[in-house]
Amino acid sequence: MWNPYQELPSGTRRGLGIGSVSLVLVIWAVLSGLSLVAKAKLPAPWECIDAFIQLAWDVEKGESLLWLATKASVMRVLVAGVVVCLIGIPVGILMGASPKVNSALSPLVDPFRSAPIVAIQPVMVMWFGIDELSKILFLFLGAVVYLIPMVRDAMQAVPRTYYISARDLGASPWEAIRHAVIPMAMPRIADGVIVSISVMWTYITVAEYVNAKVGLGQLIANSKRFSSMPKVFVGIFVIVALALITYAGMTWLKKKLFPWEAT
Amino acid sequence: MSVSVELKGIGQSYPPPEEGGEMVEVVRDVNLTLGPGINMLLGPSGCGKSTLLKLMGGVRPYNVTSPTAGEILINEEPCTGPHDDAVMVFQTYANRPDLSVRDNVALPFRFGLWKKRVPQAEQDQRVNEMLESVGLAEKAELVPAQLSGGQNQRVALARALVLRPRILLMDEPFGALDAQTREEMQHLLIKLYKQQPCLVVFVTHDVTEALLLGDRVLVLSTRPATIADDFEISEPRPRSQTWSRSTEATKMKERVLNQLHESSTGKGSVRVSI
Numbered sequence: 001m002w003n004p005y006q007e008l009p010s011g012t013r014r015g016l017g018i019g020s021v022s023l024v025l026v027i028w029a030v031l032s033g034l035s036l037v038a039k040a041k042l043p044a045p046w047e048c049i050d051a052f053i054q055l056a057w058d059v060e061k062g063e064s065l066l067w068l069a070t071k072a073s074v075m076r077v078l079v080a081g082v083v084v085c086l087i088g089i090p091v092g093i094l095m096g097a098s099p100k101v102n103s104a105l106s107p108l109v110d111p112f113r114s115a116p117i118v119a120i121q122p123v124m125v126m127w128f129g130i131d132e133l134s135k136i137l138f139l140f141l142g143a144v145v146y147l148i149p150m151v152r153d154a155m156q157a158v159p160r161t162y163y164i165s166a167r168d169l170g171a172s173p174w175e176a177i178r179h180a181v182i183p184m185a186m187p188r189i190a191d192g193v194i195v196s197i198s199v200m201w202t203y204i205t206v207a208e209y210v211n212a213k214v215g216l217g218q219l220i221a222n223s224k225r226f227s228s229m230p231k232v233f234v235g236i237f238v239i240v241a242l243a244l245i246t247y248a249g250m251t252w253l254k255k256k257l258f259p260w261e262a263t
Numbered sequence: 264m265s266v267s268v269e270l271k272g273i274g275q276s277y278p279p280p281e282e283g284g285e286m287v288e289v290v291r292d293v294n295l296t297l298g299p300g301i302n303m304l305l306g307p308s309g310c311g312k313s314t315l316l317k318l319m320g321g322v323r324p325y326n327v328t329s330p331t332a333g334e335i336l337i338n339e340e341p342c343t344g345p346h347d348d349a350v351m352v353f354q355t356y357a358n359r360p361d362l363s364v365r366d367n368v369a370l371p372f373r374f375g376l377w378k379k380r381v382p383q384a385e386q387d388q389r390v391n392e393m394l395e396s397v398g399l400a401e402k403a404e405l406v407p408a409q410l411s412g413g414q415n416q417r418v419a420l421a422r423a424l425v426l427r428p429r430i431l432l433m434d435e436p437f438g439a440l441d442a443q444t445r446e447e448m449q450h451l452l453i454k455l456y457k458q459q460p461c462l463v464v465f466v467t468h469d470v471t472e473a474l475l476l477g478d479r480v481l482v483l484s485t486r487p488a489t490i491a492d493d494f495e496i497s498e499p500r501p502r503s504q505t506w507s508r509s510t511e512a513t514k515m516k517e518r519v520l521n522q523l524h525e526s527s528t529g530k531g532s533v534r535v536s537i
Contacts (some may be wrong), residue, residue, distance in 0.1 A: 003376055165357040168322055169426065170376040179373055183361055260360035260408055 021114035032186040044228040048237070051230035055219075065219070070238060073216040076132075076207065077246075078198045080139035084196055087140075088147035094150065096155020096185070097177045104154075118206050130211040142203040150192030154185040181224060187261040190254040194247065201243035216242075264347070266462045267338060267430040268319050270295040274332030274487075290330070291316050291487035293355055301456060301463040303473040304482030307523055313434055314468045315488060315532055319464055320349035320432045335429070347376065349430035356419040358407040365403040368393055368421045372456070378428065393421040396455060421459035424459060433465045439473070453500045470519050474511050474512055475502055482522045492522045 008016075023263035025045060026165050031037045040117040043051075046227035055066040095109075121138055159180045166176035208217025223231035255261075275290040289311040297319075305310045318330055321342045335342045337349065343398045358367050365389065367382060371377050381389070394400045397417040407415055416436060427471035437445045449472065467473055472497065474481050496515070498506055506512055 037278045064362075114356075159355070161353055161355050161357045162359075165351070165353055166323065168320065168347070168349075168351045169371040169422070170347060171371075171376065172376075175353040179370065180357075180359070183359060186361075258361070260406060 009164065010098050016221045025145075040227065042228060043233060048233045051228070052234045052237075055231060055234055063091075066234070066238065068214050069166040069216045069219045069235075070242070072212075072218075073204050073208065073212045073239075074242065076135055076139060076215065077204060080136045080143065080200060083136070083140050084147055085193055085198075086146045088196065089193075090153055092148045092151020092189070092192070093155060093177075093182060093185075095152040097181065098176070102152060113149060115145075117142045117145070121206055121209070125210055130169050134210075135207045136213070137205045139200050139203055142207075143200045144201055147192050147196040149261060150195065151189050154188030154192060157181070157182060157188060158184040187254065187258040190250075190258065194250045194254065197250065198243055198247055200248075201239055201246065265338075266299055267296075268430060268464070269336040269339070269378040270296040270315075270319070271324065271332065271336070272333035273335065274313070274331050275311070275329060276331045287454070288487040290318075292332070292490050293488070294492055295480075295481070295490060295493075297464065299460060299462050300401065300478035301465060301476050303480045304464055304466045304479035304483065304489060305468065305470065305473050305480060305519060305523070308394070308468055308487050310483050310485050311488035312468075312483060313526060315483070316432050316464055316466050317323065317351070320351050320430060321346035322351060341482055344382050346430070348428055349432060350423040350426055350428040351432040351434065352416075352423050352432060352436045354435045356407070358415055358418050358422075360407050364399055364402050364410070364418055365390060367407065367418050368425055369420060371426055378466065389425050389427075393425045396424075396458060397421045397423060399452065402525055411444070413440055414446060416440065416448060420451075424455060427459060429461050431461055431463045435466050435468070438467075445472075452476065456500075470516055470523075471507075473519065474507070474515055476500070480515070480519065482519055491520065491525075496516075 032039070032042045032047075034122065052066070055064070060071070060166050071149050089227065091105070091109075095105050117138075118141075124134045124138045126139070128137055162180040162184055163176050166180035167173065171179060204215070205217035206221055208215040209221055212218035216239050220232050220235035223229075270293050273290060273293040274288070274296075276286045276288045288357065293315065304312050304316060306339055318335060319337075321335075321337070337346050340531060346372065362370070369386065369390045371388050372390075377386075391400070394403050397420060399417055400413065402410065404412065407418065410418070420436070426470065437448045440448060453476065465473075465476060477496055479495050481490060481491070483489070484491040494515070498511075
């Protein structure tokens, strides 16, 4: 039992996972089904399924609210994610490549990792309005402050022999960075991208809190306003599912791109 | 081939590891002229062998003045930084795990300096020849993780020699290998040296290795390193077991071991601050 390196058969592994999730579902069903917790606070699982079906296909309007919301949120995360990578990776690389750049920029970046990014949302709204721009910028800011330091750390974690040996073989300083340090840092940079994109899913509700016409965060906020707890739960579950899918997809991609990382 | 490395009154001190401490003197007043051949650099561990070796190739630490004293001449010209004619092979292979063996050997040709100097066709030819020489021609498309430690060190060696350096610096290159692989690598080095004679400086703490490979053996004292002994071996390579057991070889071995023993226990190891 207490052996961190024990290899579990896949059956056992899955069984334990499914078991624990089922247990929580049963407790949930019992608590809500027997009204041990007020209906307004905790909807029953089947109510959530009803709400899911309703959101998935609105018969009267002939459209899927859930799909529209998901599409909008995914697009926001995608656009912000691309911008985060386009800016975060180069900045992190420059910081990791030069202690001088790092000293100049880290006081501007590092404190934000522990800053209440959520509190910045009203500021973003004041500065950039209530439209798409401020939402994307908010997501961007929330994620980029994680990505930059992680990219920098990835660069600094590369053993210095790679740099020294490349320089010794005739590389200019930048060539040594480009051909020896960056390639070695790539797997950890990929980890940074995975973490920061995952972080965006936790910020999406905040981003869509103000004046979103459509989106999962908006769906949750709206459902709360109309006291529809089942719909709030559906929204949360969908976001969690999307985050898990994004994570799994990116982890898979990373393994494909950097199969050598373990060595 | 004329090539020379000359050290004139070389000294190297590093700032104290803790604030307020004394400067750590690693190398003191080394005067030395090296010519073509395999020069073995022996010394007790931590005595400053590597520091001296790096200085010879122009590999400088980033954060300290280096050398602290004296002057280094490569081919009679002062050397202050990385030297084009000198290439270093490290104990850690520093192979790129994402590149094939071939691309690892060809890596220096991605750098502007060598791209300009060696035309593409010659680059390919040199890489193929080198892969052949180190016995990795059939493994050219594999990646480092698929190779053994010895094979990885061959890649590193090939990457250095593909540049046809006039000065080859080796920092305990076979130190991490098992005994048998180590022997294979020593024979490989002898073969490669025959193909591409140059000035080799080879750091080791293994006396047998020094006697097996060296044209000249330099023994360093403990920190601060000074030249404690310096002799030549005229026996042609490859050296047979019979020679290794001969009186001549045994005497040399004793001479080196005594010197190493003396310098690691003797009074010479007093640390002096600047």
